[in-house]
Amino acid sequence: MNKSSLPAARQQRGAALIVGLILLTLITIMVVGAFNVSSTNVQSVGNMQLRDEAIAAANRGIELVMSSAFTEAPAAQTVDVDIDNDGTMDFHVDFAKPTCIKAERIAGASVPPSSVFLGSSFASSTSDAYQTVWDLHANVSAFDEGTIAHGTAVQVHQGVRVLLTEVQYNAVCAA
Numbered sequence: 001m002n003k004s005s006l007p008a009a010r011q012q013r014g015a016a017l018i019v020g021l022i023l024l025t026l027i028t029i030m031v032v033g034a035f036n037v038s039s040t041n042v043q044s045v046g047n048m049q050l051r052d053e054a055i056a057a058a059n060r061g062i063e064l065v066m067s068s069a070f071t072e073a074p075a076a077q078t079v080d081v082d083i084d085n086d087g088t089m090d091f092h093v094d095f096a097k098p099t100c101i102k103a104e105r106i107a108g109a110s111v112p113p114s115s116v117f118l119g120s121s122f123a124s125s126t127s128d129a130y131q132t133v134w135d136l137h138a139n140v141s142a143f144d145e146g147t148i149a150h151g152t153a154v155q156v157h158q159g160v161r162v163l164l165t166e167v168q169y170n171a172v173c174a175a
């Protein structure tokens with residue numbers, strides 16, 4: 001070996017260590033950043049899933065309210081929903097009093113034929129009927145603080161069209 005190249009080799013011994021440490025630091029920063037991005041994505045997906053479950057609970061509650069005779073005596077009510085069918089209630093669905101927001105009079109002779117199947121009150125076509133639109137407003141919240149859904153809350157408005165007799169209309173919608 002040439003003696004003139006020895007001092008240059010001694011000066012470069014620490015450079016590989018420093019370059020290696022810089023590259024290791026950069027790789028570590030990239031891995032930590034990727035981990036943070038992926039955990040944020042997992043949280044976002046989880047939140048969207050909980051939101052979708054709350055909307056499904058609202059829809060189930062709306063179906064229960066619609067299947068009842070809610071137009072006879074509109075009142076606020078609460079429905080508890082077990083969305084995953086595990087035996088424990090997951091969501092409270094609080095309904096405000098259903099409101100009749102629109103009504104259109106249908107002359108007795110022009111009541112749709114399918115309305116005959118809605119009950120005996122539509123069998124006679126001599127009285128007027130009313131095509132009414134109702135607003136069902138549901139506030140959904142998690143049932144228990146101990147669940148993963150704690151803090152999940154959504155509001156759902158659902159418009160429902162209901163055919164009413166003139167007597168029913170005067171009792172609940174005309175005021």
